[in-house]
Amino acid sequence: MQTTLRRPVALSGIGLHTGRPARVTISPAAAELGIWFHRTDVKAADPYIAARWDGVEQVPLCTRLVNEDGVSVSTVEHLMAALAGCGVHNAMIEVTGPEIPILDGSAAAFAQAILGAGVRRLDTPVRALRVCRPVEVAGPGGALARIEPAEGLSIAFEIDFADAAIGRQRLSLDMGNGAFVRELCDSRTFCRAADIDRMRAAGLALGGTLDNAVVVEGDRVLSPGGLRHSDEPVRHKMLDALGDLALAGAPLLGAYTGRRAGHALTNGLLRALFATPGAVEWVECDAECQRRLPGMGVRLADLAAVA
Known part of the structure; x- marks a missing residue:
């Protein structure tokens, strides 16, 4: 429901x-x-x-x-x-x-x-959007976002930064069974120290501090306490992807892959998905389908270790 x-x-x-x-x-x-x-x-x-x-x-x-x-x-x-x-x-x-x-x-x-x-x-069945055929969009610098058919929602992501504190990171998760709460939700937004002046000159990150973002410089993490996970940056990118995919308007049943992808590319993927004939269909979720959706069965206790 x-x-x-x-x-x-x-x-x-x-x-x-x-x-x-x-x-x-x-x-x-x-x-x-x-x-x-x-x-x-x-x-x-x-x-x-x-x-x-x-x-x-x-x-x-x-x-x-x-x-x-x-x-x-x-x-x-x-x-x-x-x-x-x-x-x-x-x-x-x-x-x-x-x-x-x-x-x-x-x-x-x-x-x-x-x-x-x-x-x-509530007293109304869940309707989900099932991906029926692969859809992919590309961006500059080898960036890619792809979604293809799957029984539930999974997210795989890869990033590659010159700063050794980040480097190349990969992670893939099935988003069922409370994976977001246990694995992703505490991962913070991040940036390179070298980019801060440029962002602020463009009117961005005016509220950014070391307390609400992970800032890296070369092989150093400048934010107090360091990283919450050794691969916190890629986990945060997966968090962002889930949030952007949630704008589909209903739970998605599909396997998402992002490589150097950002907000614009993931939104472009949704636009391509809905513009491609036969790429997605509405389904009413039965009990088994609902068990595969993100958040089903999650409890506050699942968050205790990270909140």
């Missing part, structure tokens, strides 16, 4: 790119609504923004959603990953500004809040 939260939860912080304070409240919603954002600071235009692939506006270093009135909300990927990874299908998300707070740079606080509130089953 479809799900929502048992009660509202709220979190506050600053936006990674705007540097502006924001408060986000995640509230229960009815079956079939899906995930929506509500900009409570917007009064002169439509403040509601659907969490859908076709509302993504291409911007650097984050995922931004925009509605027909031009009202937008940015850096939604970590919250979307937490909702998908905790098995939440319907929610209304109020936010007091143009960007979701970055918190510690991961999705752990979102997951902790969602699981702490509890997930409630």
Whole structure:
């Protein structure tokens, strides 16, 4: 059955790119609504923004959603990953500004809040999007995103950075059985120290600190405490991919592969998937299908080791 939260939860912080304070409240919603954002600071235009692939506006270093009135909300990927990874299908998300707070740079606080509130089953079956044929898109520098048929959702990712603190990393996970909560949700966004001045000159990362991002320089990790996982960067890229794939509008049944892929390429993959005749179909999930979906059966205790 479809799900929502048992009660509202709220979190506050600053936006990674705007540097502006924001408060986000995640509230229960009815079956079939899906995930929506509500900009409570917007009064002169439509403040509601659907969490859908076709509302993504291409911007650097984050995922931004925009509605027909031009009202937008940015850096939604970590919250979307937490909702998908905790098995939440319907929610209304109020936010007091143009960007979701970055918190510690991961999705752990979102997951902790969602699981702490509890997930409630609704009286409507889950419908999923089953990938029926492979679809692939390519980007510069050998970047690639691909999705192909599978019984559940899996994510495989590869990154390659010159900085020895990152280097080449690969990881593949079946996203069923709470894998997101146990394996990915605490992995933080990261950057190279050499890129910080360039990003800030472009008006980005204005709220970034060593407390909400992993910063590397050569073979050194500058952030206090070092890495949470030896391969934390690739785990964070997988977290981002789950959040971006959650904008499909329903759980996906497919095997995703990303190589040097980012937000824009994963969104391009969804656009190609829905534009390719016969590449995807709606299915109503039976009990066995639901057991393979991300977040099914996950508990707050699964998060205890990382939150």
